[in-house]
Amino acid sequence: MAIEVRIPTILRSHTGGAKVVEGAGDTLSDLFADLDSRYPGLRGRLITEDGALHRFVNVYVNDEDVRFTGALETKLSDGDSVTVLPAVAGGASVG
Template sequence: MSVEVRVPTILRSHTGGQKLVSGSGETLAELFDDLDAAHSGLKARIVTDEGNLHRFVNVYVNDEDVRFIGGLEAKLSDGDSVTILPAVAGGM
């Protein structure tokens, strides 16, 4: 099973500049573990030490914001497309 992952510019230092990588996992959490083995440090930019998604990173499975489909426990299927994006936010 394979899932394609779109990597935002700010995280491409972990993927040797690649914008599209592939990985595998039954859930998003497993996918990030798998990706971290090949792209060291990537997982820590997305997942906190407590095991949650960082506040200002958006992750989507296909078109779904994963916060609405189980977060890191979201299920993955072969051929899914995962997109990681900066939330783009700020405040005074």
């Protein structure tokens, strides 16, 4: 089953420059594992060593922020569209 995944500029070095790639999986976690088999290193930019979604990466499934839909356990179906955007964040605080 095909799921369209939109890749932000900063991660396109992992996809040979491709802006949109296709993957498969029943959950977001499966999808990232599938993508990593073809685009090595991509998963490591999205998921921490503890296996959680990076705090400063936004992932959306069909316009919904996955933080509110089960994070990496979010269920996927054929034809879903996944968008990855690095959060735009910062500030004067140190740390």
